Amino acid sequence: MAAGVGALARSYLAKATEGEVADADVMGGQVDIGTLSRAALILNLEKRGLSTEGSKVALRDRLVDWVTKKYDFDSADVATAQVQASRDAAKEESGSVYVCGVNHRGQLGLGDTEPREQFECVPALMGRAVDAVFAGPDFAMAVTEDRYVYAWGGGGQASLGTRQPQPQRATPARAPVLEGPAAAAETVRGWRERHAAAAAEQGVAPYSFSPREGLRRPASTDFLAPRIVDKLRGEGVVAVGIGVNHCIALSDGGDMFAWGTGRHGQLGTGKFDDAAEPELVESLASERVAAIALGHSHTVAVTADGVPFAWGRADQGCLGLGTTARLGAAGRYAALFPSPTALPSLAGRLAVRQVACGPTHTIALVSGDAPVWSWGDGSGGKLGHGDLAGRIEPEPIQSFLGEVVLQVAAGTWHSACIVEQSPFVGAGILYTWGTGLSGQLGVGSVTKALEPRPVYGFIDRGHSVKFVACGSHHNAALTHDSQLFTWGSNKYGCLGAEVVDEFAAYPQKVWAFDVIFDGVGRGTPRSVAVGREFTVVACFPYAGPSEQEVIEAEQAEALAAKAAAEASPPGSAASGMGGGLDLPWSRELRTRGSAVSFADETERPARDGHSPDSPGSAFSGIGVGGRMPGRSLFGSSRRDKACVRNLKMKVVAAYLLAVLGGNETPTEADVSKILAAAGAEADAEAVERLFKAVAEQDLSKVLDAGMKKLVKIGGGGAAAPAGGAAAAAAVEEEEEEEEEEESVAAGGMFGGSDDSSS
Incomplete structure (x- = not known):
């Protein structure tokens, strides 16, 4: 054994062998190079691209030297990885964003399109001090304490407000002609294979094709991870409203910036043009806007004085203007209102404090004895008036007369609000109404409620709710002490909770926060948003025990x-x-998967998705x-x-x-x-x-x-x-x-x- 090499190698060598050997076996002690034959040494040197000239001793020393150097490099890589892991852990504990659910459009921001059934940290947002998160159908946004806006998802087609760099494209062949369902599948498969092969040969990105969507251009993969919306730098953005194809950002000075699809007038610019990047909504530049909400093709804003404005598509009365036709407009433009218009039934009469929009209906929180008003599409009972009829102008929900309401929220087929309950300040009882075939109402087997109903899953546990977010198929809520609960559809694991069934008809506690997970502390939730079958949560810095x-x-x-x-x-x-x-009262150590936390066993949600307070439940009483x-x-x-x-x-x-x-x-x-x-x-x-x-x-x-x-x-x-x-x-x-x-x-x-x- 050569001097300087023998001492290091000898400590790992254990037994003799012939033929091809692996580096790991040599350094791990499974192979003794000193006992290899000349033929075996030559074989292993050739495998590694090394010279086979010289005596057996020279061959042996050459192989040992190569393996030893490689081991040193690998050891250095391991040390570097450990340092990086420690830094990442510190960044994550300083406040991060976590996601779960469907991801085929990159809506989780994890750099890929694989779904996640458990909450996972978004690397690009670790330690960014994200203050609030917002979600649309298939994309999401985050606003940091420094007022930077990040956007991701949408499959590269969404209104992210960022300029997507376009890759070099292959010239597409003519779209395939489809003849019958069976033949169509084979035709499309063959077209994709031929086109992908041609694109790869040219070194360009291929087009895609589906019978439903037709021919689609390739998009950049930049949407897979959060990117800063450059046009909003320095504008002091505090909130973002997200519709299906348009977005509006609200600044701390009350300015609005809109972008996305504008063909229904939903951008409020007075025109029907699209905007790839954020543009100032000058029509309300003289007003200080305090709140915004976006539907499928309409927008509602409230000024600091409590005056509500609406614009966009007026179908089914979702603008609340008392009419669905614009005076002097004809054809398809008759139902489109491209400029902000004050709601005549509320403006000057009642001060609006907050608004929420579903795709085709609107809920408003106002000051006075009748705090909750709704209008628009009434199908499924989502307006809360006890019937299925729509309203073209605001009407108060009688169930909340005389109550102190803290927040309103709107989903696709249902709505919700929080009524303040003593002794908690800023939190109270959660009510839901509308249709929830996936358990969105959170009231068990009830799938339709024409009038508001309390969600007893919180009441019977002694929890008050301070915030609720409604999605298309599931909801999320934060309690008075910032515990996170989810319920509704669990498709793709979007609830992030311990749910066995395909949905949860009662609120389920999410155990992924205020815990130590894989040695890294996860903080308390500070903001939550739900999209179509995915969930986004922003957390405070971790402040629990090590x-x-x-x-x-x-x-x-x-x-x-x-x-x-x-x-x-x-x-x-x-x-x-x-x-x-x-x-x-015991602060017993609980272990769930890779997470450890302090928690009371009485808080564990029912695994079968049933109410923890239902008769016969282990949690009854x-x-x-x-x-x-x-x-x-x-x-x-x-x-x-x-x-x-x-x-x-x-x-x-x-x-x-x-x-x-x-x-x-x-x-x-x-x-x-x-x-x-x-x-x-x-x-x-x-x-x-x-x-x-x-x-x-x-x-x-x-x-x-x-x-x-x-x-x-x-x-x-x-x-x-x-x-x-x-x-x-x-x-x-x-x-x-x-x-x-x-x-x-x-x-x-x-x-x-x-x-x-x-």
């Missing part, structure tokens, strides 16, 4: 349960529990469950108060473990011993406060008080944890009085704020 902290917490909990079991007499409630305890780490309703991260809050919960937990272990009157020393066994610091002051709160009280009464507290916030559950709720509530009230902390009427399960649940 993977190591998760593991340590699980180990500490296991030790606490073990200590309680060992200290209890045989046959007691706590004996035989082993290394874990499944209590509703369960109210408020645990919450994953992340942002609370009040905007602070869980870590802000974690040290103090978690310590108090551990004290309560230790007390309950002692009781379950058969010790009906545990002492402060007993509680401190259990805490020490779990590796937690025993804060004497916290322990003293707990015992002061439960002193001279019958435990059964304490438990009953805790149960009543849970009932007030919509909960049920086990008696022991409820007792901890009452005890912890007393400690919490005393501490809040001393520290002058703000109180929350319906806080966590243990009497603190939502951040105190652990």
Whole structure:
């Protein structure tokens, strides 16, 4: 063995062999080059394109040297890849965008056209601080905190507002003549093969052909990943409205920029021309626009003064102008309104706060005792007036008279809104109506509702909804504590939830966020959008525990349960529990696929797609469950108060473990011993406060008080944890009085704020 090479190679060489060998076998110790015959050495040198001249020793040294250098290069590549993976992980944790569902038009922005059944991070948007996402039928957009607009998808044919570089094209042959279905399939297949071969020979992109779409020019593949819309740089864009073939961006100064198809006047420019890139809508330049919504071929905008304007195609009354024909226009132009026109029935009478558009209907949120109005196509009951009739001008939905409505949303065949519900501010009860053959209404077997119905899947879980997005076949909603739920069609896995059936008729919790997935933390959802069978979610930076902290917490909990079991007499409630305890308050480590998270098992959605609160369900009677780490309703991260809050919960937990272990009157020393066994610091002051709160009280009464507290916030559950709720509530009230902390009427399960649940 040659000097300098032998020491490195010898450590990997294990056995002799003859014939062809692989580099990995040599460096992995499966092959000893020193025992190869001259013929085998020559064979392996020839395979690698190396010289076969010289003695056997020279041949051996040449092969060893080549393999060793290659190993060094591979090792360097591995190290580089590890560094890059670490950087990517840090970027992803700083806030990213995640997608799932259909992808044949590149609508997921992942650089390919393969569907995803689970949420996957969009590499091009990692660490971009995306503030909001928007989705159309087959393409999507994102707006960052720096007000950059990114667009992707649409198969290269959508109105992305970016100039698509056109590849060199092959001159297409004449489209094939189709004679009968059977012959047509064979004819098209043969045409494609011949044309693709000719294009490849010329080094150009081929045309495509289908009997339905005919001959289509090839498009650039740039649409497969997010690209910045250059024309909107520096305009301060805060929102984007997406229709089927047109888009409108809204700036922080109230300006509108429109692009896409304009043949129905939907761009609002006063003309019927298309626009490949964003153009300022000058007809409303004197107004400060505050909100926009886009349908199939119409647009609605609301000014800062609450005045609504509409333009585009007026079929079925979706513009709400009281007419479907433009005065002085004839032919196909009679139903087209190319310039923004104020809605006469609302302008000057009621201030409009928000609008939402389906393909052919519109929903408006206004100030006053009648907060929700709708108009346009009424098929399927999506207007919410109790019938199937359409309206050519706005009409209030009677179900919401006198209510405080926070948001309205519109899908293809259904609509939704959120009615504020105390004690939450900015969140409330979700209502849906219309037609939902794929479960879009979220109310179980009901597939048509002519009037609004509450979605009990949220109510019975103790959740309030703060945002809802309606698509054609599925919906998504964010709760008051930013948990994501989806329901409706699950085609291509667009729900991103644990759903076995083809659809979910009740809201399903999505477990992909506020978790550590493959060693990388995923943040709390901040914005969600749904397209046709795909979903886009933007997240805040990850603020939860590290993977190591998760593991340590699980180990500490296991030790606490073990200590309680060992200290209890045989046959007691706590004996035989082993290394874990499944209590509703438990921050038990959960593993789902490659993801790990803290969550309450009572929050797990039903796997069969049925309501978690349906009779006979394992979740029947369960109210408020645990919450994953992340942002609370009040905007602070869980870590802000974690040290103090978690310590108090551990004290309560230790007390309950002692009781379950058969010790009906545990002492402060007993509680401190259990805490020490779990590796937690025993804060004497916290322990003293707990015992002061439960002193001279019958435990059964304490438990009953805790149960009543849970009932007030919509909960049920086990008696022991409820007792901890009452005890912890007393400690919490005393501490809040001393520290002058703000109180929350319906806080966590243990009497603190939502951040105190652990």
